[in-house]
Amino acid sequence: MTTIIPRWEWRTFGGDLTVAAARLQASGTTGAQASDEVYLLSALCDANVKIRAGLMDIKHLEQVNGDGLEQWQPILKAEFPLPAETVTRVFAALGLPAPGLQRQAFSLDQLTAELVGPEPRLRALAVHKQRNRFRMGGCGCELTEVVAAGRVATTLAVESEDPVAVAQTVRDLGLQGIPNQSYPRGLKALTGMMGNAPDAGGEGAGRCFAAIDLGTNSVKLHVAERDAAGHWTRVLDRSEVTRLGEGLAETGRIGRE
16 A cells, blocks of 8 residues: 655745746756646635646645644545535535435536535635656756636745655755745635635635724724735725723723723
8 A cells, every 4th residue: 555645845936036946957957747627626725736747636734834834644545426425525625514415326517516616605616737857955856837717826835744855955946035835725716716705706806804903991903905916915904092991890891981
């Protein structure tokens, strides 16, 4: 029996990858491959659930280390049609209970049309990848053009069973300090499916989010913009002293003022 060893992964979507790409090219390519895949994206979690080469493929996030690297463990590869029991496992990975299953087995079309399509918190996203592979620092590296929902992004990944090697290779590529972003998170940002609910507007880039903190002494407002690569830019950060809790300990009530 083949033992599957979890791999540590680091990935970024978008941004200026010119220098890193040149360093990878200098190391020499180990091959290129094009593929068409379908990702099942959940608004409730960042599960890595996809269909590739006719197989349902699920990876589970085992842990995140101090460098922000993610360790992913493959937990399922299954051929279609999927038995109802396997469909239940797919929905569990996506953070949802399986809906009423009216079939003993589901083809890919039946799964997406009958189960995924009607669920507003899920999305079946067709993704085309043009991957170029490299070896650097003992790690597998990929520079990939991703096309999804009419949008294009370049993603660069470094992976290995050795997290120290991955962290060092990221530094050697000049990409240290850039947040790690898995495929599910990157695709949701690229296509506008971000946060805890699908994006009704369908706009993935240039969206603003606001948080309001009502404290006992002050009210704080923070507004930030998130781009298609998942990076945040502060738009507004304000605080007003309101003293809502003044006298609360003595009276148990918020004052009229």
